[in-house]
Amino acid sequence: MTSELWLVRHGETAWSRTGKHTSTTDLPLTAEGEAVAKGLADRLARQEFDLVLTSPRLRARRTAELAGFPDAEVTDDLVEWDYGAYEGITTPQIRETVPGWTVWTHPSPGGETAAEVGERLDRVVARARSGGRTLVFGHGHALRVLTARWLGLPVSAGSHFRLDTSTVSVLGWERETPVMLRWNA
Numbered sequence: 001m002t003s004e005l006w007l008v009r010h011g012e013t014a015w016s017r018t019g020k021h022t023s024t025t026d027l028p029l030t031a032e033g034e035a036v037a038k039g040l041a042d043r044l045a046r047q048e049f050d051l052v053l054t055s056p057r058l059r060a061r062r063t064a065e066l067a068g069f070p071d072a073e074v075t076d077d078l079v080e081w082d083y084g085a086y087e088g089i090t091t092p093q094i095r096e097t098v099p100g101w102t103v104w105t106h107p108s109p110g111g112e113t114a115a116e117v118g119e120r121l122d123r124v125v126a127r128a129r130s131g132g133r134t135l136v137f138g139h140g141h142a143l144r145v146l147t148a149r150w151l152g153l154p155v156s157a158g159s160h161f162r163l164d165t166s167t168v169s170v171l172g173w174e175r176e177t178p179v180m181l182r183w184n185a
Contacts, residue, residue: 004181005128005150005171006049006135007143008067010059011037012165016140019090021103023080023111023139026058033059036166037066043168044068050132053124055079055139063166064137072137077120080139084111103141104159114145118155121146140165147171151178 011033015022029037044067052071054064055078064072086094086108094101107113124146128134138146144158150171151157163169163184170182 003129003131004133006133007146007169008040008063008137009140009143009163009165009167010063010137013059016165020088021083021086023082023087025087029059029062033165034066037063040067040166040168048133049135051134053078054137060137060139077123078136078138078142081117081141082112083108085109086111102159104156114155117142117145118149121149125149
């Protein structure tokens with residue numbers, strides 16, 4: 001088992017800063033988000049990647065570009081969990097009408113199910129496990145699901161993996177067991 005999967009969550013947007021659920025809304029990075037994303041370039045330049053993928057959303061593509069990967073392959077499999085009717089609102093706002101709501105335990109009306117998100121991120125896992133080192137630029141919930149699926153866990157296990165903006169995480173192997181090598185760095 002020689003494959004590694006490197007994860008980069010996009011830089012800060014106005015909505016990520018305020019906790020608004022952002023999936024299909026194509027927001028730019030804030031000035032701070034751009035500055036921090038540029039800082040990723042030095043860290044990532046020391047690595048060689050066999051495959052570089054990005055979500056098609058502007059915030060992920062821009063982070064990839066600023067981090068030194070303007071030619072990353074765009075794949076819809078890396079888009080953020082579709083929150084449906086909950087797009088652009090915060091968890092506390094949702095909980096005013098749905099007590100205890102989380103994306104991990106409750107549906108998002110008009111959005112994706114956990115099974116649908118897991119299915120598309122399983123395709124990313126399959127590509128990454130084909131060998132070599134893969135780098136992906138994506139989104140908070142989707143990358144947490146990707147991590148759960150890499151580890152052989154259900155989608156809901158992603159709830160245990162906090163992931164901040166502009167961070168680098170690395171998934172790999174210990175012998176034949178998939179593991180986290182670095183998280184939220």
